[in-house]
Amino acid sequence: MPNREANTAVYTVGVDVGDRRSHLCVLDTQTGEIVEESRIATTPAAFERRFSGAGPMRVAVEAGMHSLWIGRVLEACGHDVLVANARKLRLIYADGRKSDRVDAENLARLARLDPRLLSPIEHRGEVAQAHLALLRSREMVLRTRTKLVNHVRGAVKPFGVRFARCSPEIFPSRVRELLPEALVPALAPILETISSLTERIRSYDRELETLSREIYPETALLRQVQGVGPLTALAFVLTVEDPSRFETSRAVGAYLGLVPGRHQSGESDPQQRISKRGDEMTRRLLVSCAHYVLGPFAQDSDLRRHGEKIAERGGKNAKNRATIAVARKIAVLLHRLWTTGEAYEPLYNADRATA
Numbered sequence: 001m002p003n004r005e006a007n008t009a010v011y012t013v014g015v016d017v018g019d020r021r022s023h024l025c026v027l028d029t030q031t032g033e034i035v036e037e038s039r040i041a042t043t044p045a046a047f048e049r050r051f052s053g054a055g056p057m058r059v060a061v062e063a064g065m066h067s068l069w070i071g072r073v074l075e076a077c078g079h080d081v082l083v084a085n086a087r088k089l090r091l092i093y094a095d096g097r098k099s100d101r102v103d104a105e106n107l108a109r110l111a112r113l114d115p116r117l118l119s120p121i122e123h124r125g126e127v128a129q130a131h132l133a134l135l136r137s138r139e140m141v142l143r144t145r146t147k148l149v150n151h152v153r154g155a156v157k158p159f160g161v162r163f164a165r166c167s168p169e170i171f172p173s174r175v176r177e178l179l180p181e182a183l184v185p186a187l188a189p190i191l192e193t194i195s196s197l198t199e200r201i202r203s204y205d206r207e208l209e210t211l212s213r214e215i216y217p218e219t220a221l222l223r224q225v226q227g228v229g230p231l232t233a234l235a236f237v238l239t240v241e242d243p244s245r246f247e248t249s250r251a252v253g254a255y256l257g258l259v260p261g262r263h264q265s266g267e268s269d270p271q272q273r274i275s276k277r278g279d280e281m282t283r284r285l286l287v288s289c290a291h292y293v294l295g296p297f298a299q300d301s302d303l304r305r306h307g308e309k310i311a312e313r314g315g316k317n318a319k320n321r322a323t324i325a326v327a328r329k330i331a332v333l334l335h336r337l338w339t340t341g342e343a344y345e346p347l348y349n350a351d352r353a354t355a
Contacts, residue, residue: 008056009029009055009056009057009058009079009080010028010029010055010056010057011026011027011028011029011035011054011055011057011058012026012027012029012057012058012059012060012108012111012112013025013026013027013057013058013059013060013108013111014027014059014060014061014103014104014105014106014107014108014109014110014111015059015060015061015062015070015104015107016062016100016101016103016104016107017042017061017062017064017066017067017070018042018100019042019065019066020041020042021039021040021041021042022039022040022041022042023037023038023039023100023101023103023104024036024037024038024039024040024050024104025037025101025104025105025107025108026057026108027105027108027109027112029058029112032109032112034105037101037104037105042066044069044073047070047073047074048073048076048077051073051074051077051079052077053077054077054079056078056079056080057079057080058079058080058082058111058112058115059074059079059080059081059082059111060082060084060107060108060110060111060115060118061074061081061082061083061084061107062083062084062086062089062103062107063083063084063085063086063121064086067083067123068123068126068129071083071123072126082111082115082118082120083120083121083122083123084107084110084118084119084120084121085118085119085120085121087119087277088118088119089106089110089118122245124238124239124241125241128238128241131211131215131234131238132235132238132239134204134207134208134211135208135231135234135235135238135281136281137204138201138204138205138208138231139281141197141200141201141204142201144197145168145194145197145198145201146168148190148193148194148197149168149171149194151190152171152175152187152190152191152194155183155186155187156178156179156180156183156187159180159182159183161178161179161180163175163178168194168198169198171191171194172191172192172194172195175191176188176191205230205231208230208231208234209230211234212230212233212234216234216237216238218237218338219233219234219237220233221337221338221341221344222236222237222334222337222338224337224343224344225289225303225330225333225334225337225344226292226293226298226299226301226346227289227290227292227293227298227330228289228330228334229289231285232282232285232286232288232289233334235279235281235282235285236282236285236286236331236334237338239256239278239279239282240252240255240335240338243335243338243339244339246335249332249333249335249336249339250332252331252332252334252335253328253331253332254275254277255277255278256277256278256279256282256283256286256331257274257275257276257277257278257283258274258283258286258324258327258328258331259274259275259328260272260273260274260275261273261274261275274324283327286327286330286331287323287324287327289327289330290303290307290323290324290326290327290330291323293307293326293330294307294308294311294319294322294323294326299346300346300347301346301347302346302347302348302349302350303326303329303330303333303346304326305350306325306326306329307322307323307325307326308322310322310325
């Protein structure tokens with residue numbers, strides 16, 4: 001890991017990344033004077049040509065679609081790379097004079113002054129990123145299928161037809177014979193698409209199950225928790241990637257955006273909604289697990305009792321608060337099981353209290 005406390009690089013560079021071209025601002029680290037302002041194509045070859053062979057630099061780039069490969073190219077060229085957290089850079093996105101040139105200069109000056117001002121993040125590995133793309137692709141196909149099913153249901157209502165509830169898997173076969181004759185040319189192809197999407201989802205599920213079993217066996221530890229299935233376990237492992245980077249398991253809840261935000265000033269410290277930072281898909285999967293834990297089919301457990309205790313307090317949105325609290329507990333529990341390798345005991349706390 002590069003030493004980012006003392007900047008020994010001769011030059012500090014800020015890169016405002018665009019989809020086609022990126023703006024560079026190069027500062028003399030000692031004086032802070034602008035040495036170079038230029039633009040280069042946003043391609044691996046262009047970045048390698050510009051930065052290979054140069055002396056060690058500290059390069060700041062804002063997190064985004066291209067920051068993953070840019071960081072790898074620059075590190076391969078021997079430079080110290082800072083991937084700035086875009087959520088924390090109010091100096092940039094709230095600037096009334098915002099431009100690519102100004103953004104690049106601000107990144108460079110912040111990196112020269114103190115890297116912690118950028119709240120730098122660490123990208124996950126390329127393999128984990130590729131496997132996470134499988135999960136995201138499955139989710140996108142699932143959403144598309146849901147939209148098509150809803151479209152068919154809505155299209156037949158003006159013709160006086162209403163389909164009974166059924167699972168998306170059997171929806172095409174169930175409703176194909178019930179379509180109004182006038183809508184067959186329009187909706188029959190959509191039903192075929194829904195069937196093909198269902199097959200694609202099943203294919204993704206088989207591939208992800210194999211991935212979990214052969215490459216990520218630690219997911220078996222996480223699946224001990226009732227309600228945590230193979231998708232949630234794999235998404236959690238791929239999102240966290242390295243459990244040792246969290247000092248405590250409690251930090252995982254904040255990392256996934258499941259803790260309330262805070263806007264304290266003086267005596268004012270109003271209650272905030274959860275921050276919703278971190279990976280949206282993993283957070284949503286954990287919330288789904290919490291719904292199951294608090295639902296009618298889950299067994300008794302410490303997680304369930306914790307949620308019920310919060311829900312019993314009543315008040316506005318008590319059930320939602322209980323669900324989020326349980327999702328946060330699940331995240332902490334999964335990290336704990338992963339790091340310790342312990343067997344999960346659903347009523348561990350309750351049994352200790354009784355003893």
